[in-house]
Amino acid sequence: DAGITQSPRHKVTETGTPVTLRCHQTENHRYMYWYRQDPGHGLRLIHYSYGVKDTDKGEVSDGYSVSRSKTEDFLLTLESATSSQTSVYFCATSDVDSEQYFGPGTRLTVT
Amino acid sequence: GENVEQHPSTLSVQEGDSAVIKCTYSDSASNYFPWYKQELGKRPQLIIDIRSNVGEKKDQRIAVTLNKTAKHFSLHITETQPEDSAVYFCAASRASSASKIIFGSGTRLSIRP
Numbered sequence: 001d002a003g004i005t006q007s008p009r010h011k012v013t014e015t016g017t018p019v020t021l022r023c024h025q026t027e028n029h030r031y032m033y034w035y036r037q038d039p040g041h042g043l044r045l046i047h048y049s050y051g052v053k054d055t056d057k058g059e060v061s062d063g064y065s066v067s068r069s070k071t072e073d074f075l076l077t078l079e080s081a082t083s084s085q086t087s088v089y090f091c092a093t094s095d096v097d098s099e100q101y102f103g104p105g106t107r108l109t110v111t
Numbered sequence: 112g113e114n115v116e117q118h119p120s121t122l123s124v125q126e127g128d129s130a131v132i133k134c135t136y137s138d139s140a141s142n143y144f145p146w147y148k149q150e151l152g153k154r155p156q157l158i159i160d161i162r163s164n165v166g167e168k169k170d171q172r173i174a175v176t177l178n179k180t181a182k183h184f185s186l187h188i189t190e191t192q193p194e195d196s197a198v199y200f201c202a203a204s205r206a207s208s209a210s211k212i213i214f215g216s217g218t219r220l221s222i223r224p
Contacts, residue, residue: 035214042117042200042216043155058211090154099145100212102154 003027004103006091012109019078021106023091025071029101031094032074034058034066036087037105043090049074081110113138115203117215125223130191132218134201135183141203144177144184145212149198158199159186188220196222 003026013019023032034046035058045058047066055066063085065077078085091103114137124130136144145160161168161175161184168175172191177184184203188195198219204212 033211040120040216043214045211045213048211056211059213099157099160102156104154 004091004093004101006089006103006106008106009104010107012111013081014111015082016080019081019108019110021076021089021091021108023074023076023093023103025074025093027093027095027101028071029093029095030071031096032068033092033094033100034064034074034076035090035092036060036085037090038087046076046089081108083110086110113141113203113213115201115213115215117201117218119218120216121219121221123221123223124191126192127190130188130195130220132186132199132201132220133183134185134203134215135181136203136213137182138203138205138213139182140205143204143212144175145202145204146175146186147200147202147214149200149217151197155200191222193222193224196220 005024007022033048035043037043044060046060046064047058049055049068067075086109089106092100094100117134142163146158147155148158149155159170159173159175161177172189174187198217200217201215202212
């Protein structure tokens with residue numbers, strides 16, 4: 001599975017609390033992505049990174065921020081979680097002009 | 112903005128029959144079209160992809176066709192088997208850029224025994 005791990009795998013948190021999800025890869029891929037998956041919406045891109053300290057917004061970036069200080073790690077932060085951010089979050093990586101490999105996912109519940 | 116539409120959202124076929132899933136895309140500069148399969152509780156995994164310089168690609172029971180003029184592409188699964196039951200996602204991107212991929216909303220395929 002391309003050496004991609006996500007932590008935590010499950011999290012329950014309360015509205016208004018900050019949450020950070022971590023994606024770690026051992027493939028030395030240049031690109032990393034964060035998606036959320038909700039019924040009827042497929043996979044929607046939140047943010048992506050095309051190199052260390054280089055990130056850009058996806059289609060549903062409001063309420064989320066990211067950081068990439070090392071090639072292998074891509075962090076997704078919800079500054080103040082809301083119930084609408086309850087979802088399954090997938091990290092993915094790819095090299096130049098290649099397929100995306102997905103992590104195992106993180107199920108986040110905001111109560 | 113860029114958009115990928117996928118139909119149908121659910122599909123049920125008899126084991127052994129064929130299944131077809133169709134997608135359209137809006138960004139005329141898209142040149143890379145992957146298809147992902149996601150089994151229940153698992154991560155999406157690439158099953159086949161096609162680039163804009165070809166019109167069709169086959170891999171055993173799976174084939175994908177691309178019509179760049181009409182901006183649509185399709186996944187064809189022949190001789191369906193129970194293990195084909197899953198959610199399938201189409202996607203489109205400009206592969207030469209930062210590889211940002213836009214996904215369709217998915218098709219839940221069920222194979223009836």
